Amino acid sequence: MRTLVIADIEGGALKPATLAALAAAAAIGAPVDVLAAAGSVADAARAAASVAGVDTVLAAEGPAYEHALAEPLAALIVGVAGAYTHIVAPATASARNVLPRVAALLDVAQISDILSVEGPDTFTRPIYAGNAIATVRSADPVKVITVRTTAFEAVPATGGTATVRAAEGPAATTGGAGRSRFVSAQLARSDRPELTAARVVVSGGRGLGSGENFALVERVADRLGGAVGASRAAVDAGFVPNDLQVGQTGKIVAPDLYVAVGISGAIQHLAGMKDSKVIVAINKDEDAPIFQVADYGLVADLFTALPELDRAL
Numbered sequence: 001m002r003t004l005v006i007a008d009i010e011g012g013a014l015k016p017a018t019l020a021a022l023a024a025a026a027a028i029g030a031p032v033d034v035l036a037a038a039g040s041v042a043d044a045a046r047a048a049a050s051v052a053g054v055d056t057v058l059a060a061e062g063p064a065y066e067h068a069l070a071e072p073l074a075a076l077i078v079g080v081a082g083a084y085t086h087i088v089a090p091a092t093a094s095a096r097n098v099l100p101r102v103a104a105l106l107d108v109a110q111i112s113d114i115l116s117v118e119g120p121d122t123f124t125r126p127i128y129a130g131n132a133i134a135t136v137r138s139a140d141p142v143k144v145i146t147v148r149t150t151a152f153e154a155v156p157a158t159g160g161t162a163t164v165r166a167a168e169g170p171a172a173t174t175g176g177a178g179r180s181r182f183v184s185a186q187l188a189r190s191d192r193p194e195l196t197a198a199r200v201v202v203s204g205g206r207g208l209g210s211g212e213n214f215a216l217v218e219r220v221a222d223r224l225g226g227a228v229g230a231s232r233a234a235v236d237a238g239f240v241p242n243d244l245q246v247g248q249t250g251k252i253v254a255p256d257l258y259v260a261v262g263i264s265g266a267i268q269h270l271a272g273m274k275d276s277k278v279i280v281a282i283n284k285d286e287d288a289p290i291f292q293v294a295d296y297g298l299v300a301d302l303f304t305a306l307p308e309l310d311r312a313l
């Protein structure tokens with residue numbers, strides 16, 4: 001048995017989600033290597049090599065890997081897959097793009113979004129928007145796995161002394177000429193912490209009534225040093241951009257504190273936040289389902305409660 005973890009890299013830097021995938025890999029119990037691929041990979045490879053428990057870092061670099069396009073990355077992974085029984089990646093947008101392609105090319109079933117490792121071939125994962133947890137056993141020779149990062153405690157980023165070895169995929173020699181090409185990226189810039197990594201998240205729903213009113217949510221989030229999230233209804237109504245969406249079809253978060261304001265608590269929203277350590281709900285409807293998962297519930301009009309909370313903070 002041997003496990004390959006696919007590093008999540010952005011702007012040449014190793015992202016913390018990789019450390020949660022490494023925790024899942026450690027639980028599998030086999031030696032762990034990391035594959036780092038980027039336009040310029042030296043920094044990320046060095047960071048991966050210093051993570052405790054990593055044996056070897058395979059570093060692939062070149063223009064083909066600059067934008068994490070699925071075709072060249074999948075070809076690279078499949079090229080080295082023969083040495084591994086497990087291929088593991090954090091369930092980020094990038095890995096969700098690449099790993100199904102890897103699984104298809106290897107002709108195995110992907111095991112998505114695992115919550116725990118019960119054994120080398122047995123894992124738990126959420127189904128029905130998180131309303132049930134399935135225990136799945138795979139008989140495939142290679143397990144291709146994505147990891148729900150909020151379910152695993154990140155391994156320490158230091159203490160390791162892995163060897164770094166250059167890896168080359170077929171794409172590196174062909175210039176990555178695949179069926180897709182990178183056109184452009186529009187990056188949202190924010191001084192607030194990233195939604196999936198924030199310790200505090202304050203989310204607003206349709207109850208806010210407009211994009212302008214989201215300023216009330218933002219002020220409280222800033223007071224708490226938190227990120228701003230939203231329900232899908234708030235996103236669909238155009239109040240906020242869709243990268244703020246929390247839920248089944250948005251981001252999965254599990255902060256220390258989640259404040260849901262003017263959010264009813266539909267199961268698809270709960271699927272993205274119910275593992276938060278402390279949940280606070282502010283809603284004027286005392287029967288709103290959000291109160292069933294809330295540790296603290298305030299039945300109040302948010303237009304009174306949020307300014308009061310802001311002043312108190």
Ligand SMILES: Cc1cc2nc3c(=O)[nH]c(=O)nc-3n(C[C@H](O)[C@H](O)[C@H](O)COP(=O)(O)OP(=O)(O)OC[C@H]3O[C@@H](n4cnc5c(N)ncnc54)[C@H](O)[C@@H]3O)c2cc1C
Pocket residue numbers: 204205206207208230231232233234245246247248249250251261262263264265266267268269272282283284285288300301302303
């Ligand atoms: C396949 C699928 C995937 C989905 N994925 C997601 C997802 O990822 N994330 C997500 O969030 N949803 C998702 N949804 C949508 C989900 O079902 C709900 O429609 C949505 O979450 C509702 O958003 P909301 O709670 O903001 O709006 P509503 O359900 O309209 O609730 C608004 C709440 O605000 C309260 N309110 C109104 N005014 C005030 C006030 N002045 N003060 C205090 N409270 C007030 C109301 O009492 C109400 O509870 C999905 C649906 C489907 C079918």
